Amino acid sequence: MTAVVGPPTVTTVGPVPAGGPPPGRRRRALRLRAAAGFACGAALLFAVAPLVLSDFRLSLLAKYLCLAMVAVGVGIAWGRGGMLTLGQGVFFGLGGYAMAMHLKLADAGPGAMPDFMQLYGQLDELPVWWRPFASPWFALPATVLLPMAVAFGLGSLVFRRRVRGAYFAILSQALAAAMVILLVGQQGTTGGTNGLTDIQGFFGYDLDDPVNQRMVYFVIAACLLGLLVLARQLIQSRYGELLVAVRDGEERVRFLGYDPASVKLVAYVVAAGMAGLAGALFVPAVGIISPALIGIVPSIEFVIGVAVGGRATLLGPVLGAVAVAWARTALSERFPGTWTYLQGLLFVLVVAFLPGGLASLVALARRRGDDGPPGRFTLWRKRSRTETVA
């Protein structure tokens, strides 16, 4: 575990090297390249994938992209902010349950109760805390704002008290465990271990229809691209530099007059919001949200995807999350009996030979071909051309 908890070894943001093009032109070129990369990603997600993949594979991709959204947030909080959050499942779950509660109520019809409550809860009427979720105007914002509020409350307490490193990781993980116990214990109103399943409709669209499944996929792809833009803006802003500075030397930043606690808090809250949105979209894509999806193991799996992809980069976490989820599906279909060993082997190989994740392959390739055009892989590694790869 220490290899994961320890300080990031990969990057430090260096100054723009002397002798390059003037900063203004360079920035414009960078932005152009980012826009081009973004357009390529959009074309891939919106045009190529729907044409190439069957309905079933496309719905799997939708699920992977939801996990990738969580990964974008983890990339900011952990990769950029140095906060190893092993409890993103909590925020994913809050978003997912908020969405699923609304969809269950919408399925049941006005005034009716969801099916499982009548079976397990034997309630006469809807519990008070379920009622607001009948309105989409409450439920939709809640999928993002609720996790952000919880993260804000928790983060304010934790960061002010300067809880960090392994202690923060353990704390966040305990939170995930506590949330699962709470959900399982309240079976009558939360569905217990079964979670909320059998979701039929999505704002009037029948989710059984493959065309609507496709629509859900497009919504998810659009949201992921939106989050990537947001993450890029955040990373490239002065705040983003401050966040990296806090990661690499919290005390120094404090002596410079900044408050590291609020800097970390922003990243933590943003990551929670992203996880909440991912959870909310996961529900129509997969049709289920349950405690098994938000406990300790899935929370760690979010982080594994990010570590495999390369936590300090923008695209690394996304590609890592998708790659890990895809490998899981592909390996378990091909080798149903032994796939877990193969997956473990893959993780070991990445940790042993690519501690910076898959993204460091690109950095390695670039270091080899230093004569190539400068800033060739800018989407992967912005403004960090002088960094060293450990």
Add this chain to the structure above:
Amino acid sequence: MTLFRGRRILAGAMTLVAAVALTACGSKTSDTDTAAGVSADTSGDTVKVGLLNSLSGTMAISEVTVRDAIMLAVEEINAVGGVLGKKVEPVGEDGASDWPTFAEKAEKLISQDRVAAVFGCWTSASRKAVKPVFEKNKALLFYPVQYEGLEQSPYIFYTGATTNQQIVPGLDYLKAQGKKSVYLVGSDYVFPRTANKIIKAYAAANGMTVLGEDYAPLGSTEFGTIVNKVKSSKVDAVFNTLNGDSNVAFFKEYTSAGLTAASMPVVSVSIAEEEVKGIGTQYLADQLTAWNYYQTTPGAANEKFVAAYKAKFGPDKPTSDPMEAAYVSVHLWKAMVEKAGTFEVEKVRAAADGITFEAPEGLVTVDGTTQHIAKTARIGKVGADGLITEVWNSGQPIKPDPYLKSYPWATGLS
């Protein structure tokens, strides 16, 4: 947030708008009608069936034995010429003890492999996760494990016991033995909580008192407190719905607290021969279980089943109730398909009512209305050799009643 730069936000907003516009294009086509449902691929001289069990994760230890039993049934069927002249080709998938994975693999088996039926699932959570998938695709699932009832999906056949074939007979037995009070111990998930609700309703109507109800998290091994509470309650009997590893810790604690089957018997509904092996017979001596089948159940069909299973998987492998139910489910499917004369799901369902099979547990009959099967309830006692011997049975197969509609005390439960 002055930290951000305005132009960038503009650029971001524009791309978002573009993305949303693209999304709108996707949703416009939603009114075109595409029929859901994939029919099984029966064009070749084989027919595929799906095997959906956890081969990894916490449930693997139980579910692998079910997979083995299904494979045995498939082999037997192929040895006598298959179904409707087609060899049965099993396609295995790993549910990985993870409920959404079950849903994903079910979808894969139906839409990619185009199987004629799927056999598997163990936990209620996995069944609840795949149920919408089977209903959406109008495909068949055969579910082989005893469960908490209160369910009746048109696309699931339940070949394990529902509550009135296992839990209610277990309570009847305790009542006949003169037990006036019970203590409920269970793992914290859907089956124990629902089962205990039923037990409490039964107790209230039958003059029994429930002296306590405790839940331990799945996989918990900390039972000191619970066993102390049980002991000090001086209850007549304990009703145990713990699952998996927790049973090991519970019975060790129970025995070391000085409690025995003679002083305070425990009726377990999730401990079969396989689990007895894992817990250790010294902790389980003479304790009671409620099932529909034991390895020791008499009859030629069972002797053949046990012999075939041991020949294939090893002489030290016991057979158990869920394995038997899974084995039976494949044979029942074959009988249904042959009666229907086709693999078409709706016709197979229509042919299901009244199908009988001389199963290892005795004669079973499919009830077409509930899609459960009539089974004989059997109370067993754990012996020193690790096998369970029957001490009581219901005499005849009990008609399935998943919503307990024929029991006056259960009104309001469903």
